Amino acid sequence: MPKVLVFGTGSLGTCYAWALSKAVGQDNVTAICRSNYEAASRNGFTVHSTLWGDNLTFQPRIARSVAEAVRQLSLDTQQFFDFVVVAAKAVPTDPSIAEIIGPAIVKGKTAIVLLQNGIGIEDEYARLYPESPLLSTVAYFPATQVSPGVVHHKEVELLHVGTYPADAPQAHKNIAREFVELLGKGGATAKLHDDIQRKRWAKLLVNSSWNPICALTRLRDREFIEVSLDLGLGAGNDKWGDGARFIKDVMMEIASVAQAYGYSDVNEETVDFQIGRAVVRDLPGVQPSMLGDAFEKRSMEVDAIVGNVVRLARKKGVNVPMLRTIYLLANGLSESFSRKKLQG
Amino acid sequence: MPKVLVFGTGSLGTCYAWALSKAVGQDNVTAICRSNYEAASRNGFTVHSTLWGDNLTFQPRIARSVAEAVRQLSLDTQQFFDFVVVAAKAVPTDPSIAEIIGPAIVKGKTAIVLLQNGIGIEDEYARLYPESPLLSTVAYFPATQVSPGVVHHKEVELLHVGTYPADAPQAHKNIAREFVELLGKGGATAKLHDDIQRKRWAKLLVNSSWNPICALTRLRDREFIEVSLDLGLGAGNDKWGDGARFIKDVMMEIASVAQAYGYSDVNEETVDFQIGRAVVRDLPGVQPSMLGDAFEKRSMEVDAIVGNVVRLARKKGVNVPMLRTIYLLANGLSESFSRKKLQG
Incomplete structure (x- = not known):
């Protein structure tokens, strides 16, 4: 055996x-x-x-x-x-x-x-x-x-x-x-x-977006959609509002990196499918693992889930300003937990 | 009198x-x-x-x-x-x-x-x-x-x-x-x-960036620079690293909105001046008011300080993807505090 x-x-x-x-x-x-x-x-x-x-x-x-x-x-x-x-x-x-x-x-x-x-x-x-x-x-x-x-x-x-x-x-x-x-x-x-990487990219679409966004806002996915319905950013009259539009734009950045690496089936269609899953959930929605980590002040898988996507984007010259912003913020938050431990 | x-x-x-x-x-x-x-x-x-x-x-x-x-x-x-x-x-x-x-x-x-x-x-x-x-x-x-x-x-x-x-x-x-x-x-x-608005924009350069970034990461300004020195994003060998480069890019978005409204003296020079102030501080640096609010779970001035900049950008067709990301996240965080109170 x-x-x-x-x-x-x-x-x-x-x-x-x-x-x-x-x-x-x-x-x-x-x-x-x-x-x-x-x-x-x-x-x-x-x-x-x-x-x-x-x-x-x-x-x-x-x-x-x-x-x-x-x-x-x-x-x-x-x-x-x-x-x-x-x-x-x-x-x-x-x-x-x-x-x-x-x-x-x-x-x-x-x-x-x-x-x-x-x-x-x-x-x-x-x-x-x-x-x-x-x-x-x-x-x-x-x-x-x-x-x-x-x-x-x-x-x-x-x-x-x-x-x-x-x-x-x-x-x-x-x-x-x-x-x-x-x-x-x-x-x-x-x-x-x-080619297992195809599956990794498909999962990243959800992981690299919802995980850090929920951790940074301390909201579950559906709650985030809810508090961001109409922020005067142009999607307030859409079915799912400014928050869902924002999530979509972040996911599209991830998809554009996946595509640069040859995974063309990570695209707007799969993005829309993933958004659709979140918006129909009952409130408060799902708590991604990184949100649990944030509540417990545990270090988060920021580099594996977000940072590496941003670095891979950079290698191919793909512009991901939103994801880069999320990365710097999530990295800072995760670091704040270890700094607290060091100081305390 | x-x-x-x-x-x-x-x-x-x-x-x-x-x-x-x-x-x-x-x-x-x-x-x-x-x-x-x-x-x-x-x-x-x-x-x-x-x-x-x-x-x-x-x-x-x-x-x-x-x-x-x-x-x-x-x-x-x-x-x-x-x-x-x-x-x-x-x-x-x-x-x-x-x-x-x-x-x-x-x-x-x-x-x-x-x-x-x-x-x-x-x-x-x-x-x-x-x-x-x-x-x-x-x-x-x-x-x-x-x-x-x-x-x-x-x-x-x-x-x-x-x-x-x-x-x-x-x-x-x-x-x-x-x-x-x-x-x-x-x-x-x-x-x-x-024209007092000129002064408002000049202060916003610092407020719209550092306030929400510190609140979201739970770090003071200099700490944020410190934990973001080399994230493999191309500025690791710069004097002040990937974090300062990120802050600069966010401030440049704010400056581009100010310029769209005619305040051309809010520009790269003033941005560099403001970055310079933060990076030379002793650790841990300054705690912006919004970080204090976040620690105390008080609602934050997100719309006045960040959201309005994003909406003003939108009116003039100025693209501010990083600031929009920061806005959605800071708004969510602030809302999470009132939701906690409602639930608790």
Whole structure:
């Protein structure tokens, strides 16, 4: 059976650790825990899912660090991980996550799976581990860790999977297929894609706009639309008002970057579809993860989700003044949280 | 002696009430108080100023409402106000401040003085009281109300004064001069301008940019520069980095609106001068009033300071994508505070 290391057991990491435990057996899964280490060591994990079932408990191996996870393999027949799944939040750390997982990566044997939001997040892994198969994923998976080791999940579960880069060797493509099949065996829905970046851009349309906008305004998506209906900016008589027009213009900037990179199916049609989803929600609407981070004064995935889009735009000479503004502001807000901690 | 009503006794209103009390006698000044009514009734006001002197106490008439202020005149020889000075924060209320002061405005006798930030804030007063002289002012006056009725002031004190509109009748111009002379008599520095809007635009350059940017990021000006030094946006090797470049671009949008309205002296040179002031400050830098409002979850002067600039830009077909973004975000943040209050 393949062995799996899951780095980061927030809501997403925990749920996919459950599916992988079902597929390969929980003894072949090691979860790296930080704040939920005590709880997970004592009680394992519990997932309550409207799709997978209620009260799903499992007890994988638990480690505090990658070194500890590797040590735990020393008496096993197979002393390396086949998959290292990175499910931690994509925020800059020192050392970086890519560096931290180093001890668990065995050249030619270990594949790395990135279960993270954003764009351009694969670069550092590809640079540090050029020979390791690198899988990039896009998750549609609304879940919340309600207490240490206990996760609620609802509505949808879908993981898009593909190699990085899209033109990786066939051997890597095969490993992507293997990973998708493992998840299927574990009861999760995963789809294999030849070019996963297309899916990343499609998700960014929503993520790079709503996430920072909600975090900066401290409003949920539908609330933002509501308080911005008529600001005298010309769309007050439109069906959805000045706020929705603003969101559309921001999304169109993101789409223009996607198009500059060849993803022409991220366009006005998909933008309108995404706006349409938000405006018909009941008040107060959805709370994007970054808004939750802002309320808790946790650092936010600003670079992965917004900054990289602005930098990619710059490389292609695409003008994104609104997104650049949002980036500088969201970066400042996120930095204010760490400054508070430093000062306090 | 002229009679003066001061509507709004925050830090600025209190300090100019002191100067006017010195000029016309405190019995000829009525201050409308809300949260500091009890304190001001009991102890009057106290100003501690590095320029005017320490421990300056005065006891004008105090009223809770405009109606009460007018009633208090009923036994006086002169039963109307010569000047109604509006020093309340320029945030939308219902009824509006312009409507609220109505009972104190005697046609042909009472002049209205707006001691408020922003642009385009005179319109409603001009519409409601077309025959009343309307004075518009721009204050450089760093002051803080440290406890109810007690204000600290430091460094500079300067009030620019002019009629609204700039081409008001000579009679109104004379009243502007009279008001400037009153302030001078009271120990304050006031300057008369033929076109006060020029001064408004010059101040907006700083206000419309730093105020909302600091409020949204929860950082002081110099801190914002500091956390945005190198974001990979091309100005990382400049002397002041990506954050200062961003601020400059926002200010240039404001300048382009000012220029569209004929104020060509609000330009790159003045922008560079203002950036230069911020970047050389010691950390953490200055806390703009809107950042204080954000920390206290008070509604912010978003429309007066940012929204009106965006709407004026729109009227002239000037493109201000960054400022529009800042406006929508700051408006949302300010609305989130009132929603919290409604819900809580």
